[in-house]
Amino acid sequence: MSFKTKINKYFTNHAETRENHEDASLQTHYYKTTKEKGINMLENYFTHSQVYEINATSKEHGEISVFVKKGKKVFIVATVIMVRPYHTAIDFSVTTESIFPFDFGYSTKVIQQLYNKVNQELQLITLKENG
Secondary structure, eight states: OOHHHHHHHHSOSEEEOBTTOSSGGGBOEEESSOHHHHHHHHHHHHHHOSSEEEEEEETTTTEEEEEEOSSSEEEEEEEEEEEETTEEEEEEEEEEEOSSSOOTTHHHHHHHHHHHHHHHHSOBOOHHHHO
């Protein structure tokens, strides 16, 4: 990861995952599941958590938008896309609202926490299997 990327991670209020991100913790995760099971897992987690509140769900588009109820004001969009049978990508986009235009890496930490939870619930496909 370049020095500029490290600096930008702390001086922004937004973080999102993508296929070939310089930061390995922000690369798209793939799971051995279907789109429906991935969305249902996330929906169930957000619904039963005291931290999150679901704003909207679009199963057709594979998206769930969520607010954080406690602590910092955070808006999350989770996207679930089935690449091929039992090979589903889950991406997150996180924006932190504050009076400052940066969150000192908080958005990235939220994504890492979400991926940790999903990794406990769904079978992660490693890079070797991802080919």
